Every structure is written in structure tokens, then in C-alpha cells.
Amino acid sequence: MAAPTAYSLIATDLDGTLLRGDDTLSDRSLAALARAGRAGARHLVVTGRPAPRVRALLDDLGSTGLAVCGQGAQVYDAAADRLLWSVTLDRELAETALGKIEAEVGEVYAAVDQDGVDGLTLIEPGYLMPHPTLPAVRVERRRELWDRPISKVLLRHPELSDDELAAAARAVVGSLATVTMSGPGTVELQPCGVTKATGLALAAGELGVGPERTIAFGDMPNDIPMFDWAAHGVAMADAHPELKAVADEITTSNEDDGVAVVLERLFGGAGVLARQRVAQYAPKTLSMEP
8 A cells, every 4th residue: 555645646436425415515525625635636536427417516626627427437627628538338238238137127217327518317207316416307218218328327126225236237237238336226337347447547547647646435336446446445434335345444424524534634634633732732641543
């Protein structure tokens, strides 16, 4: 593992990691990222959200650089509002994969993220958005989901858990698509071989940074490839057990500013200074953490 001072790229997931449950960024997290930036570290969003759904958040972060979107299927240049790189999911393969899954587990409800910086999220009847704050367009029939190129398919099952649906999908999809689970109510099909790690590697290459200088933060199994690629992987306190099992470190939850907690330790900040002040005035017999 690289020494903490060697981290020059901070890769963060959004939902369940950097964002709070209400889709907001805390002042503490913003301050910690700004402090890391002043120390020379770059921040790279690596999210399952498609490019059009991250614009406002990048504005809040003051980011005009790159972002990895769509589970690694898109590398987005915020300054130019264009995709530097994107790969689409073949719609015939997606429809075939969806048929195989339904033959195994019964009816599922589907949605798609269209490709492009202005792509829409389309949802068929019965599909409920896991993040109600994100815009979506409801279509009347499933075949309308395939009208334009797509980056991924999102699936929900009326009875199966996310883990059960993901496991069943992986068993029957094979090489038609990559199956990921990125959050509560979010099982996805994306282009075969595409993961957050592939997008992260491309974006890091553009920035001239390698895995040995990258620290990554996440909360769900779709972050595992990113953890495998980066020098250090930090899971949130309430992360999925599969991610915790491969993490180098576990921080506090997203509601408790887990990303900021780690960045303050690495780059300095309010949390570190507060502990130093407490230690300064504490009785000598009291054992304090550094």
C-alpha cells in the first residue's frame, strides 16, 4: 500500500458514499475535498449514475474536470460537457439477457440509461426509481426502452432481494453483459467487461496517475473492481458485506461524513485539529488516539 502522503487521486462513489441520503453534499465533505485539492490531490467521481445525472453535483463540487459515469461506461469531461469515452450496451443483447433472466426468475421491471450527455433515463410500467430525486421518463411499452443507444439496463424484481436477483442474473446472462449491484433496488446490466475499474483506469491515465497513488471510497459490490485497481480501498460503515470483505479500511457512514473522516486524517482538517485540542487539555492519565 502506498504511504498516505502519496495519494494524489481520490476516487469516490456518490450514492451511499460521498452523498448523504437526501442527495446532498455536507459542508465537511466539501471542505475536506477542497483541502486535499490544495495539497495537490485530484478528486474523481466514479459513479453508476449516467453523465446527465451528475452535472449538478459536479457544479456543487466546483469540478470542471473528469468524472467516470455509468458504472465505467462513460468518461465525462465536465468543462467541455462532452464524453471523452463511452461504450454502449448492444440493445439486442440486452433484450436477450433480459429474456433469460425473466425465464429464470419471472417478470422483472426494467429501465435504461440512454447514452450521451443528454441521454434520458426511461422506465417501463412497474419500475420504481430507487432515487426519486433523479428524473426519469416513463414509457408505455418495454420496446420503447430500445429506441436509442443505451449505456445500461436497470432491473428490479417484485419479490427477490437485490442479492438474489443479481446472483440469478449472473447465472444466466453469461457473456451477454456484466451484472452489477450498485445500491438498494439497483441491479444493472452493462456492457460486458465494463466496470468502474475500466473507467477509473482510463480517467486516471488521462490525469497521469496510476493505481499506486489512488485511494478509492465506496459502499456496494459494484465498487469491488475499483478497490481491486486502487492502492487503498475504503468502505463505508454500512457498506455491503462483499465490499467490506475486500476493503483495506472501513470508515464511518456517509451520513457521518466517512469520506471526510479519512481525508482529514490524510490531509489535515477540522477533525484532526479537534482531536489535537482535546489531547492538549486532557489529563495525562487519559489515553488518547493520535
